[in-house]
Amino acid sequence: MRGAQVRAAVWALIALAGGTRLYGQEPPYHVREFIPIGGAGRWGAAAVDTASQRLFVAHAGQIEVVDLVLDTLAGVVPGTPGVRAIAVADALGRGFASDGTDSAVTVFDLRTLTVTDTLGVGAAGPGAIVYDPVSRRVFTMNGPSRDATGLDAETGLPAGTVPLGGRPASAVADGRGLIYANLADRGAVVAFDARSLSVVRRWSLAPCRRPTALAMDRAHRRLFSGCANGVLVVSDADAGRIVATAPIGRGVGAAAFDPASGLVFAACGADAVVTIVHEDDPDHYRVVGGVRTRPGAGILALDPLSHRVFLPVAQLGPARARGGRAARPAVVPGTFGVLVLDP
Numbered sequence: 001m002r003g004a005q006v007r008a009a010v011w012a013l014i015a016l017a018g019g020t021r022l023y024g025q026e027p028p029y030h031v032r033e034f035i036p037i038g039g040a041g042r043w044g045a046a047a048v049d050t051a052s053q054r055l056f057v058a059h060a061g062q063i064e065v066v067d068l069v070l071d072t073l074a075g076v077v078p079g080t081p082g083v084r085a086i087a088v089a090d091a092l093g094r095g096f097a098s099d100g101t102d103s104a105v106t107v108f109d110l111r112t113l114t115v116t117d118t119l120g121v122g123a124a125g126p127g128a129i130v131y132d133p134v135s136r137r138v139f140t141m142n143g144p145s146r147d148a149t150g151l152d153a154e155t156g157l158p159a160g161t162v163p164l165g166g167r168p169a170s171a172v173a174d175g176r177g178l179i180y181a182n183l184a185d186r187g188a189v190v191a192f193d194a195r196s197l198s199v200v201r202r203w204s205l206a207p208c209r210r211p212t213a214l215a216m217d218r219a220h221r222r223l224f225s226g227c228a229n230g231v232l233v234v235s236d237a238d239a240g241r242i243v244a245t246a247p248i249g250r251g252v253g254a255a256a257f258d259p260a261s262g263l264v265f266a267a268c269g270a271d272a273v274v275t276i277v278h279e280d281d282p283d284h285y286r287v288v289g290g291v292r293t294r295p296g297a298g299i300l301a302l303d304p305l306s307h308r309v310f311l312p313v314a315q316l317g318p319a320r321a322r323g324g325r326a327a328r329p330a331v332v333p334g335t336f337g338v339l340v341l342d343p
Contacts, residue, residue, distance in 0.1 A: 027289030028263065028276060029309065032342040035071050037064050040333040043312045045085035045128070045254065046301035049095070049110060055301060056095060057312050058083040059336065063097060065113060066310075066338060068303060075113050080106045087131040087138055089153055096138045096153070098126040105129070105140060105151060119156045121149045128170050134177035135159075135194040141168035141181055148181065150197060160197045164190050170214035170254070172223070180237060182211035182225055189214075189223060189235060203240040208233045213255035213266060220282040226252035226266045232277055234285055244285045248275035253298025258307055261343070263288070265309055269298025274309065274341065291341055296329070309341040 041060025048055055054074060055066040063077035063086060082101025088110065089096070097106040103124050107117040126140035131153060138153045139162075146167055150159035166183030168190075173179055178200065180191045187209055190202040205211055205225050213226030216237070223235040226248060232255075234244040251270025257263070262279040273290045274297075280286060294313045301310050314336040316329035 027291045028261075029274070029289075029291050029341045029343055031291065031293075032308075032340045033071065034313075034337050034339055035066060035073070036337040037066075037073055038334050039064075039336055040331060041336075042328075042331055043299065043314070043336065044083055045299055046310060046312055046338075047086040047088050047095075048301045048303045048310070049088045049090065050303065050305050051090045052110060053303075053305075054110075055303075055310050055338065056086045056088070057338065058086055058097065059312065061101075063095075063108070068306070068308075071340070077106070077108045077113050077115065079115055084127050085129045087129045089131045089133070089136075089138070091133065092136075092153055094153065096129055096131065098129040098140050100125045100127065105138065107156065117156050119151055121151075122158070122161070123147065123149055128168065128181070130171045130173050130179060132173040132177065132179060132194040133175065134173075137194055139171065139179055139194070141171050143167040143169075143184075148179070148192070150194070162192050162197045162199065164192070164199070165202070166190070169212045172214050172216045174216060174221075174237060175218050178237075180214065180216065180223055182214050184210050184212055187211060187227075189225060189240075191237070191240075201240045203235070203242075205233045205235070205242065207231060207245070213252045215255040215257040215264060217257050217259060217279065217282070219259060220279075222279070222282055224255050224257060224264050224266075224277075226255045226268075228252065230268075232264065232266055232275070232285075243283045246277045246285045246287055248277070248287075249273040249290070251298050254300045256300060256302035256309070258302055258304060260304065260307065265300060265302060267293070267298050267300040267311060269296045272297060274300065274311070293339060297339065307343050311339040311341070313337065313339045 044058030067074040123142035166186035171181040208227035210228035249268025249271035
């Protein structure tokens with residue numbers, strides 16, 4: 001039965017996500033394949049380790065590891081309760097996973113995939129996680145406590161907490177020692193210094209509502225905030241001001257920027273589409289197409305070497321009501337995997 005479900009998922013995904021014309025033009029990307037993983041349960045964020053050519057996907061209390069050379073499942077990192085997001089520190093040979101259930105960070109070896117440490121965060125429900133190579137610290141974004149927790153990535157010792165003044169969603173490190181985070185409940189962006197743990201600037205993203213996705217063009221110092229009301233807001237990271245907006249799909253959960261092509265990708269799960277926006281120059285942007293994916297496919301990761309885009313997906317069953325209110329649809333067991341988009 002499991003094999004039949006996987007095969008059905010493959011053909012359904014390919015049928016829905018082929019070279020669909022959206023936004024009035026052919027998309028610059030297309031669906032190449034579906035990598036079956038299986039299992040049950042929902043998934044979280046994904047991250048690419050370019051050095052080892054592996055994809056790490058948070059899924060149902062463990063991390064699925066995909067070999068991007070063979071496009072097959074290479075192993076798992078077990079024992080990450082409520083894992084939500086993953087950060088990779090190639091220079092240290094370590095990966096870090098935020099475990100929402102245990103309010104902790106799991107540290108694992110990037111080569112052997114073995115867990116080497118579990119670090120308490122001291123805050124409930126850590127979500128997004130980001131590694132800063134300048135301070136050599138890893139930071140979790142803690143929505144319930146509206147702050148960020150810093151940990152020394154080498155020793156595991158706590159570095160401190162940064163009050164952010166709102167519920168942080170996605171976060172990025174700029175490579176110069178600053179961390180930027182979307183504040184979902186404030187419709188704003190906040191920037192803090194990874195070494196001094198002090199907030200250096202914040203600004204409104206209006207007309208954005210509930211910014212959940214964030215990516216960055218580090219060379220041109222531009223931030224891309226994906227918002228729940230179907231807009232991508234482009235900000236000047238240094239001046240703290242909006243420079244452009246572009247329409248995207250609904251239900252965006254993740255974004256990525258490819259500096260080689262100047263393309264911004266926004267995974268919009270509610271509309272089952274990846275919206276693709278081109279950076280014509282640092283202040284001008286245009287939608288160049290979209291690729292049909294699958295309902296609920298709101299997470300993506302980009303490999304800047306191959307320029308491929310990866311989306312964790314699964315078949316979803318009917319939504320189950322709870323207490324008179326609609327709940328999220330159930331995941332059909334055995335249908336989970338990764339959708340691969342190629343240029």
